[in-house]
Amino acid sequence: MTFREINSKMVEATVLPGQRLFSQRGAMLAYKGEVSFTPNMAGGQGGIMSMIGRRVANEDTPLMSVEGSGTVLFGHGGHHVQVINLSGDTLCVEADRLLAFEGTLQQGTMFLGSQGGVMGMVRGQISGQGLFTTTLKGHGAVAVMAHGGVFEIPITPQRPVHVDPQAYVAHHGDVRNKLSTALGWRDMVGRGSGEGFQLELSGSGAVYVQASEEKL
Numbered sequence: 717m718t719f720r721e722i723n724s725k726m727v728e729a730t731v732l733p734g735q736r737l738f739s740q741r742g743a744m745l746a747y748k749g750e751v752s753f754t755p756n757m758a759g760g761q762g763g764i765m766s767m768i769g770r771r772v773a774n775e776d777t778p779l780m781s782v783e784g785s786g787t788v789l790f791g792h793g794g795h796h797v798q799v800i801n802l803s804g805d806t807l808c809v810e811a812d813r814l815l816a817f818e819g820t821l822q823q824g825t826m827f828l829g830s831q832g833g834v835m836g837m838v839r840g841q842i843s844g845q846g847l848f849t850t851t852l853k854g855h856g857a858v859a860v861m862a863h864g865g866v867f868e869i870p871i872t873p874q875r876p877v878h879v880d881p882q883a884y885v886a887h888h889g890d891v892r893n894k895l896s897t898a899l900g901w902r903d904m905v906g907r908g909s910g911e912g913f914q915l916e917l918s919g920s921g922a923v924y925v926q927a928s929e930e931k932l
Contacts, residue, residue, distance in 0.1 A: 718730055718737065718818050718856070718857050719799045719816070719857045719859050721797065721799055722789065724796050724797065724865065725791050725794055725795065725796060725797055726745065726789055726790065726791040726797065727789070727790050727791070727797050727799060727815070727816070727859045728787055728788070728789055728790075729782070729787065729788045729789075729790060729816060729859075730787055731749070731751050731782055731783065731784050731785060731786050731787065731788060732785065733784070733785050735783075735818075735819065735820075736781055736782065736783050736819035737781070737782040737783075737788075737816055737817070737818060737819055738756060738779045738780070738781060738782070738814075738816065738817055738818075738819060739779065739780055739782055739788075739790055739815060739816035739817075740777060740778070740779060740780075740792055740814060740815055740816070741755060741778040741779060741780045742792070743790045743791065743792040743815055743816065744782075744788055744789070744790060745789040745790060745791050746788075746789045747786055747787065747788040747789065748786045748787050749784060749785050749786015749787060750784045750785050750786060751782060751783070751784035751785070751786045751788055752782070752783050752784050753780050753781070753782055754780060754781045754783070755778070755780050755781075756779045756780055756781045777811040777812050777814060779814075781819075782816075790815055790816050790859065791815070792815055792861060793861070793932075795815075795861035795862060795863065795932065796861065796862045796863065796864055796865055796866060796926070796927075797815055797859050797860070797861055797862075798859070798860050798861075798862060798866040798885070798924060799857055799858070799859050800857070800858045800859075800860060800886065800888065800924070801856075801857050801858075802821065802852065802853070802854060802855060802856055802857070802858065802888060803855060804854065804855055805853070805888050805889050805890070805921065806851050806852070806853040806888060806889075807851065807852045807853075807858055807886055807887075807888040808826060808849050808850070808851055808886060808887055808888070809849065809850055809852070809858070809860055809885070809886035810849060810850060810886075810932075811850040812932055813860045813861050813862065813885065813886065813932060814850065814858070814859075814860060814861075815859040815860060815861050816858075816859045817852055817856065817857070817858040817859065818856030818857050818858075819856075820854055820855060820856040821852040821853065821854045821855075821856040821858065822852070822853045822854050823850065823851070823852055824850070824851045824852075824853070825849070825850055825851065826849050826850075826851050860885060860886055860924070861932060862885045862924070862926035862927075862928075862932075863926050863927065863928035863930045863932070864926055864927030864928045865926070865927045866885060866924050866925065866926055866927070867924070867925050867927070868922050868923075868924055869922060869923050869924075869925060870921075870922050871887070871889065871891055871917050871918065871919060871920060871921050871922060871923060872920060873918070873919060873920060876916050876917060876918035877916075877917050877918075877923055878896065878914040878915065878916050878917075879914060879915045879917065879923055879925055880914060880915075880925075880929060881895075881913060881914070881915050882929035882930070882931065883925050883926055883927075883928065883929050884915055884923070884924075884925065885923075885924040885925060885926050886923075886924045887917055887921060887922065887923040887924065888921050888922060889919060889920050889921015889922060890919045890920050890921060891917050891918065891919040891920070891921040891923070892917070892918050892919050893915055893916065893917045893918075894915075894916050895913060895914075895915060895916075896913070896914050896915075896916045
């Protein structure tokens with residue numbers, strides 16, 4: 717494993733010769749060994765065309781390449797850090813939540829309307845995610861940031877999971893998601909529960925939920 721959780725707000729990355737990491741620019745706290753940090757003008761993986769796509773989608777958080785031999789401590793803004801290991805599946809997460817990830821992972825973007833049509837786009841607006849989200853696919857580790865602690869909830873075909881859009885952090889696996897509503901007459905007169913919209917995630921995988929309804 718490339719990332720080791722030091723505490724809830726810092727991770728230590730092992731950097732090996734011939735392997736590359738990406739991290740949010742300015743997220744290095746300390747390091748040992750011969751390690752270099754280079755601004756990644758392409759914004760991560762995939763080359764220039766992929767970079768242009770991320771900029772159009774507003775998913776181009778400034779990144780830097782980390783190479784060499786040693787260990788690096790990463791953290792940012794005092795946010796909680798969660799390490800997620802991928803085994804060939806795809807992680808969906810907002811670009812500004814990425815603290816660091818292994819260069820073995822393929823980076824891309826997903827149009828939220830592709831899952832749920834118009835309601836998918838509405839979901840993006842309600843959750844504050846916009847119309848696109850970042851995807852990381854393959855085998856490797858990702859360190860993501862959140863407010864408070866993060867709880868992993870398994871998703872199974874027989875049991876969908878409903879999540880407050882503001883508490884949603886990321887999800888991975890073979891998962892479909894859509895916006896569901898539970899608005900009733902009480903909501904119309906201001907006497908509702910305040911939980912009128914939820915993300916419904918179904919399939920096989922896991923969703924990560926933060927201990928706050930505050931976005932980064």
